[in-house]
Amino acid sequence: MVDRSFRLIFLGPPGAGKGTISAMAAERLGIPHISTGDMFRAAVKSSTPLGLEIKEILARGGLVPDALTIALVKERLAQPDTVRGFILDGFPRTVPQAEALEELGGIDAAVDFEVSDELVVFRLTGRRICGSCGAIYHVANKPPQQEDICDRCGGRLTIRNDDRPETVHARLAAYHAETEPLKSWYGARGLLLTIDGAPDAETVYRSFTVRLEHFLAER
Numbered sequence: 169m170v171d172r173s174f175r176l177i178f179l180g181p182p183g184a185g186k187g188t189i190s191a192m193a194a195e196r197l198g199i200p201h202i203s204t205g206d207m208f209r210a211a212v213k214s215s216t217p218l219g220l221e222i223k224e225i226l227a228r229g230g231l232v233p234d235a236l237t238i239a240l241v242k243e244r245l246a247q248p249d250t251v252r253g254f255i256l257d258g259f260p261r262t263v264p265q266a267e268a269l270e271e272l273g274g275i276d277a278a279v280d281f282e283v284s285d286e287l288v289v290f291r292l293t294g295r296r297i298c299g300s301c302g303a304i305y306h307v308a309n310k311p312p313q314q315e316d317i318c319d320r321c322g323g324r325l326t327i328r329n330d331d332r333p334e335t336v337h338a339r340l341a342a343y344h345a346e347t348e349p350l351k352s353w354y355g356a357r358g359l360l361l362t363i364d365g366a367p368d369a370e371t372v373y374r375s376f377t378v379r380l381e382h383f384l385a386e387r
């Protein structure tokens with residue numbers, strides 16, 4: 169399955185496992201994992217003009233304006249490492265973003281990871297991130313050996329600012345209002361592949377690889 173190009177987008181609510189599965193699949197397929205959320209968080213951290221403009225939007229769980237987001241992705245997709253494909257994790261999140269992506273060359277599959285709102289809240293409010301290497305933990309599902317310390321690098325674990333309960337509810341509301349309609353948008357174009365995102369990451373990853381291979385072979 170590694171001898172062709174893969175232009176993939178990952179849909180699904182926050183906490184569906186998009187970041188985890190993206191990282192696993194991108195490594196296996198040798199294509200870049202492009203997370204607009206990671207790009208925005210890096211901009212906020214380094215206080216670039218973009219970062220100052222969007223800091224407050226991220227803190228309240230809203231969506232960054234389409235024009236800004238599309239410009240950022242356009243620039244990223246122009247990089248030479250995307251010629252064999254890419255995984256876009258968290259983009260598009262609105263119909264205008266999906267339309268812009270079509271103009272940039274389109275995609276091979278939109279993979280939707282389905283997870284209930286209850287599971288999203290459980291996963292996000294228990295999520296801990298290593299401030300040094302970015303490794304992801306969960307207080308109940310994947311606790312570190314030593315509380316608040318990263319097993320991999322010894323860094324300190326932190327709670328992502330937007331994983332606090334009030335913000336999680338705002339992010340879920342933005343997902344249902346703006347992003348969920350993309351399921352029927354891609355479905356109507358024959359590009360939607362739906363995966364159950366509720367099981368553990370290894371199980372979801374296995375079902376993703378098998379189902380994607382069939383999906384692409386049939387198109």
Ligand code: AMP
Binds near residue numbers: 233
């Ligand atoms: P994520 O890490 O994908 O959950 O994204 C974190 C935050 O970045 C989101 O809650 C939004 O505020 C912002 N963001 C990420 N991707 C997009 C996008 N495609 N459009 C608008 N805002 C986005």
